[in-house]
Amino acid sequence: xxxxxxxxxxxxxxxxxxxxxxxxxxxxxxxxxxxxxxxxxxxxxxxxxxxxxxxxxxxxxxxxxxxxxxxxxxxxxxxxxxxxxxxxxxxxxxxxxxxxxxxxxxxxxxxxxxxxxxxxxxxxxxxxxxxxxxxxxxxxxxxxxxxxxxxxxxxxxxxxxxxxxxxxxxxxxxxxxxxxxxxxxxxxxxxxxxxxxxxxxxxxxxxxxxxxxxxxxxxxxxxxxxxxxxxxxxxxxxxxxxxxxxxxxxxxxxxxxxxxxxxxxxxxxxxxxxxxxxxxxxxxxxxxxxxxxxxxxxxxx
Amino acid sequence: xxxxxxxxxxxxxxxxxxxxxxxxxxxxxxxxxxxxxxxxxxxxxxxxxxxxxxxxxxxxxxxxxxxxxxxxxxxxxxxxxxxxxxxxxxxxxxxxxxxxxxxxxxxxxxxxxxxxxxxxxxxxxxxxxxxxxxxxxxxxxxxxxxxxxxxxxxxxxxxxxxxxxxxxxxxxxxxxxxxxxxxxxxxxxxxxxxxxxxxxxxxxxxxxxxxxxxxxxxxxxxxxxxxxxxxxxxxxxxxxxxxxxxxxxxxxxxxxxxxxxxxxxxxxxxxxxxxxxxxxxxxxxxxxxxxxxxxxxxxxx
Numbered sequence: 001x002x003x004x005x006x007x008x009x010x011x012x013x014x015x016x017x018x019x020x021x022x023x024x025x026x027x028x029x030x031x032x033x034x035x036x037x038x039x040x041x042x043x044x045x046x047x048x049x050x051x052x053x054x055x056x057x058x059x060x061x062x063x064x065x066x067x068x069x070x071x072x073x074x075x076x077x078x079x080x081x082x083x084x085x086x087x088x089x090x091x092x093x094x095x096x097x098x099x100x101x102x103x104x105x106x107x108x109x110x111x112x113x114x115x116x117x118x119x120x121x122x123x124x125x126x127x128x129x130x131x132x133x134x135x136x137x138x139x140x141x142x143x144x145x146x147x148x149x150x151x152x153x154x155x156x157x158x159x160x161x162x163x164x165x166x167x168x169x170x171x172x173x174x175x176x177x178x179x180x181x182x183x184x185x186x187x188x189x190x191x192x193x194x195x196x197x198x199x200x201x202x203x204x205x206x207x208x209x210x211x212x213x214x215x216x217x218x219x220x221x222x223x224x225x226x227x228x229x230x231x232x233x234x235x236x237x238x239x240x241x242x243x244x245x246x247x248x249x250x251x252x253x254x255x256x257x258x259x260x261x262x263x264x265x266x267x268x269x270x271x272x273x274x275x276x277x278x279x280x281x282x283x284x285x286x287x288x289x290x291x292x293x294x295x296x297x298x299x300x301x
Numbered sequence: 302x303x304x305x306x307x308x309x310x311x312x313x314x315x316x317x318x319x320x321x322x323x324x325x326x327x328x329x330x331x332x333x334x335x336x337x338x339x340x341x342x343x344x345x346x347x348x349x350x351x352x353x354x355x356x357x358x359x360x361x362x363x364x365x366x367x368x369x370x371x372x373x374x375x376x377x378x379x380x381x382x383x384x385x386x387x388x389x390x391x392x393x394x395x396x397x398x399x400x401x402x403x404x405x406x407x408x409x410x411x412x413x414x415x416x417x418x419x420x421x422x423x424x425x426x427x428x429x430x431x432x433x434x435x436x437x438x439x440x441x442x443x444x445x446x447x448x449x450x451x452x453x454x455x456x457x458x459x460x461x462x463x464x465x466x467x468x469x470x471x472x473x474x475x476x477x478x479x480x481x482x483x484x485x486x487x488x489x490x491x492x493x494x495x496x497x498x499x500x501x502x503x504x505x506x507x508x509x510x511x512x513x514x515x516x517x518x519x520x521x522x523x524x525x526x527x528x529x530x531x532x533x534x535x536x537x538x539x540x541x542x543x544x545x546x547x548x549x550x551x552x553x554x555x556x557x558x559x560x561x562x563x564x565x566x567x568x569x570x571x572x573x574x575x576x577x578x579x580x581x582x583x584x585x586x587x588x589x590x591x592x593x594x595x596x597x598x599x600x601x602x
Binding site: 044067105113138146 | 341342343345346366367369370371374395396397398402403404405406407414416439443446447546548549550553554
């Protein structure tokens with residue numbers, strides 16, 4: 001009877017992501033993911049140091065950014081590192097900017113009057129999804145041309161997730177073609193109803209995500225993350241963090257506003273390379289997993 | 302008789318550049334010119350500090366580089382600063398790279414397989430002069446679009462001077478169209494015989510140039526410049542120097558070789574903002590002049 005009931009349950013509740021990659025349904029699995037690699041040297045230096053500590057175990061790189069060659073070189077020389085591409089169609093800073101990898105004539109809807117990516121997208125920005133797809137492909141192609149084999153895709157400032165079905169489907173189409181998983185979490189499904197129906201059976205859906213917001217004051221940084229770790233739910237969670245060393249370069253690059261600025265990124269670096277964080281992982285029985293392991297789930301089905 | 306003789310002499314020896322801008326034939330006039338602004342934040346920070354010391358009095362900016370927006374903002378807010386454009390068609394570093402301002406499809410002969418400018422040009426590099434001209438125009442147009450009004454043009458690594466008549470004439474054509482002087486010195490005429498015949502009557506020819514070379518050991522830096530200042534010839538000389546603050550960013554950006562690296566640029570910064578340099582200028586009766594003053598010579602004729 002028990003065996004039969006268990007089989008019935010199994011049919012009713014399909015395997016969780018954790019189960020698909022060989023863990024129990026109750027396992028607390030965490031990806032600690034650093035965004036924005038390639039943006040500055042200070043981001044690269046902090047991220048490499050954090051990756052080598054083992055406590056940050058995944059990251060993604062911005063191909064259009066000036067310091068992409070530095071992190072691409074690291075990726076090429078560390079083929080086991082879990083490094084994806086942080087697809088980038090915005091250039092949100094004031095003093096340090098970047099533009100498309102594709103030919104500008106082919107992606108006019110992505111560019112401001114100076115030829116950089118827009119600082120931001122708003123209701124008036126008319127992004128042509130075909131041009132976005134072309135630029136995404138150009139970023140991936142440059143990465144491969146430079147010897148990088150990305151493990152996954154995600155998108156800078158979530159722009160390609162939250163800006164409508166057409167852009168999201170463009171990312172999925174390209175991801176499928178390159179056999180790369182895309183970071184999507186069911187936490188976003190309610191707010192963006194087009195996400196779930198667009199996904200195919202083999203797409204990976206991370207259970208939860210946590211990222212710190214400007215509402216958290218600097219002195220509550222460790223408290224925020226500590227609470228998030230203590231409250232971590234079973235299943236797969238991705239922490240999206242932003243690392244940099246708080247020095248001259250990073251301060252200059254982000255000086256127009258504090259949000260995701262030099263001090264913010266140093267605080268992330270300090271917490272996620274700390275003994276406290278290591279202790280919390282053990283104490284809460286949290287296991288770090290990478291996009292390499294998740295990718296297996298996509299391939300199995 | 303004296304008056305007559307003097308008129309005759311005047312016809313035989315046309316006015317020198319110094320005379321055209323209102324100085325005596327024997328005046329020792331110097332432009333202290335910092336190259337490469339926009340390349341990194343460390344270059345911008347050092348160059349701004351040096352310009353504000355008054356001892357470095359001219360500089361030029363690389364439009365394709367990531368930190369151009371920072372220096373463009375400075376230029377816009379300091380309309381009296383003598384800031385030109387350092388036309389850039391190479392991306393010579395390994396870990397920090399840049400590419401064209403023009404649409405890539407329009408300038409394929411300028412690009413390597415990764416879509417950046419070539420690290421270097423050699424005998425096998427086939428640069429299409431029409432594409433070079435198009436890229437130069439795109440760099441100038443972006444500068445104006447960002448509110449910059451450059452005072453002069455010069456070219457990164459002298460590439461558009463030393464790479465043949467066609468490229469040099471492309472620069473001249475664009476410079477004439479924008480009414481901007483181009484840095485050319487008669488010191489280069491012997492080695493590049495196409496330069497002099499390409500110049501028009503209104504083009505400015507600087508008498509001499511001095512730039513430090515890798516053959517000078519670090520400990521002889523001040524000695525090299527001191528000797529150059531003591532031997533300064535009458536007429537207009539441009540010192541071409543390369544400034545940066547020697548910190549993490551600049552060290553990372555130039556770590557593949559010492560030449561024009563972080564320490565090199567810090568040495569240039571140290572000398573050209575020093576009390577010794579200020580004293581030498583006074584002692585040798587050297588007057589600093591800018592491209593704004595030189596531009597008047599071109600307009601007068």
